[in-house]
Amino acid sequence: MNNKISVSQIKEAVQQAYEQVKGDTGGNNANYIPYLANIDKNLFGISVCLLNGEKFNVGDYNYRFGIESVSKVPTAILILRQYGAKKVLDMIGADATGLPFNSIMAILLENDHPSTPLVNAGAISACSMVQPIGDSTKKWNAIVENITDLCNDAPQLIDELYKSESATNFNNRSIAWLLKNYNRIYDDPDMSLDLYTRQCSLGVTSEMLSVAAATIANSGTNPVSKKQVFAAELAPKITSMIASVGFYQHTGDWMYTSGIPAKTGVGGGVMGVFPGVLGISAFAPPLDNAGNSVKAQLAIKFIMNKLGLNVFNGEQISVVE
Numbered sequence: 001m002n003n004k005i006s007v008s009q010i011k012e013a014v015q016q017a018y019e020q021v022k023g024d025t026g027g028n029n030a031n032y033i034p035y036l037a038n039i040d041k042n043l044f045g046i047s048v049c050l051l052n053g054e055k056f057n058v059g060d061y062n063y064r065f066g067i068e069s070v071s072k073v074p075t076a077i078l079i080l081r082q083y084g085a086k087k088v089l090d091m092i093g094a095d096a097t098g099l100p101f102n103s104i105m106a107i108l109l110e111n112d113h114p115s116t117p118l119v120n121a122g123a124i125s126a127c128s129m130v131q132p133i134g135d136s137t138k139k140w141n142a143i144v145e146n147i148t149d150l151c152n153d154a155p156q157l158i159d160e161l162y163k164s165e166s167a168t169n170f171n172n173r174s175i176a177w178l179l180k181n182y183n184r185i186y187d188d189p190d191m192s193l194d195l196y197t198r199q200c201s202l203g204v205t206s207e208m209l210s211v212a213a214a215t216i217a218n219s220g221t222n223p224v225s226k227k228q229v230f231a232a233e234l235a236p237k238i239t240s241m242i243a244s245v246g247f248y249q250h251t252g253d254w255m256y257t258s259g260i261p262a263k264t265g266v267g268g269g270v271m272g273v274f275p276g277v278l279g280i281s282a283f284a285p286p287l288d289n290a291g292n293s294v295k296a297q298l299a300i301k302f303i304m305n306k307l308g309l310n311v312f313n314g315e316q317i318s319v320v321e
């Protein structure tokens, strides 16, 4: 069945979602990373990017917030580009854990491998895999350049956030050295963890994340810059990972109620990928108990349901003027 959606319908749905959700008072800022506790909890933005490069933004779409775990997606793309899909599956995996993002139990239960690059263990392992092995500066440059290509704009390190998280990331230090114990980290554990902590501390906007999501939805070609950032055959690989674990232990409920693969971060960002149609992002600091932005979830769900979009309903979607 064909579903034609007009640009004006999309614009209207974004605006209505903003008006409908902006007054929500649910959730709390992340506080295990002290810097995040003090971000203005009333900040709220929504961004959509179409595959022709058209963008629609509302609210605080230009506010730079900590990308946090949304950064797991670009670095997973980077190792897919550097190693290919088969080696990433062998060296990390693509399985959901069904557990919280920072779970150590998930490593023990998974018989020594970190399951997926979209939870902390797998993301630290992914950072260790970034080439060139052993060269922290060149690895960092590769991580930042990849995010820049996906977003068509450079992220900026939020130094205070980086310092705040580096001073409190005890659980992640345990994860890094447990992976070493299981030979599932491929560079120095401390260096890999520092790269991971730095990438989580990069400042991005919801507009930037909507462009990155649209690049994935557009089979690897950035719809704004027109640059082929990664090979088309990698798009279903990263999208399947997002669909299976993007909301951690609540991913099933998310896919069931929203119909769009999406990745969250404790900075308050959510990035959704609708293959062949659009990229969407929303940002608001207050989180639910799994670390997923309450307002961003409500906004994206509203828009998907208003437009009748769902990756599972088998419709051919065309966006028309």
Ligand SMILES: NC(=O)CC[C@H](N)C(=O)O
Pocket: 067, 068, 069, 070, 101, 102, 120, 165, 172, 197, 200, 264, 265, 266, 267, 291
């Ligand atoms: N879910 C998240 O965004 C968590 C990211 C954060 N940097 C951490 O490692 O705990």
